[in-house]
């Protein structure tokens with residue numbers, strides 16, 4: 187690939203801010219890939235400033251071009267590991283969004299915050315918008331911190347949070363699919379290398395526990411952020427009625443995922459509902475248009491999805507893996 191010039195040292199981006207919507211950058215380039223080459227540094231800086239930027243006018247209707255632009259903007263893209271719901275790969279490390287029932291809202295979350303290595307940013311491209319709804323919901327994680335009960339924040343800050351997964355062979359992926367590893371010893375090595383406790387249970391089931399920080403400082407800005415998936419991976423995220431049904435069906439020990447405080451104390455509906463309210467009260471959104479690109483700072487900004495009708499085709503890429511451990 188060749189480009190017509192060296193990337194300029196500074197590019198001025200005219201980012202628009204309107205209440206209730208993410209920062210918007212309107213562009214009209216002849217060549218989206220050349221634009222990405224010239225603008226990547228300025229765009230990444232704008233994403234740090236605003237938490238997320240929606241770029242409109244690139245005309246990314248084709249998954250190959252979309253993948254090339256995303257790869258140009260990122261330092262690297264992550265392959266999917268430890269996933270819950272399957273994604274369809276479009277091109278190398280560019281996937282469909284997570285499969286999730288279209289009529290049910292997807293709770294805001296920070297992608298792979300349960301892993302020791304997670305994406306610093308998420309990139310989404312809308313190939314085809316839904317008929318109604320389906321916006322990618324964004325929530326500023328420092329605002330969420332101030333909206334939550336102080337006692338909850340304090341405890342989470344002190345103890346962190348824990349994700350408990352049970353690969354029950356029925357609901358959720360198999361352990362070999364989730365880890366991309368076919369043998370037990372390989373999975374054990376992976377868990378040891380990535381700070382995951384594991385135990386093998388009757389019938390070959392695997393249970394894992396991973397404890398992670400729930401409140402972190404942004405590595406660039408130093409801003410304190412609510413950074414976890416306590417609500418998203420709790421059975422309570424579907425409401426109390428469904429949570430009770432799931433527990434009756436699978437047993438409290440058989441849930442494919444549940445979330446706890448860092449000391450292993452379960453987190454119930456009372457706290458999950460607080461978190462969901464904090465997300466809902468502070469969410470911003472902009473209806474997708476075909477060809478849009480959305481770049482999200484994965485630590486500063488949680489992302490979710492509104493319910494929708496009609497087909498919806500949005501690509502997702504996990505960019506620039508980073509860790510809090512360094």
Ligand SMILES: [Fe+2]
Pocket residue numbers: 284295297489
């Ligand atoms: Fe996500």
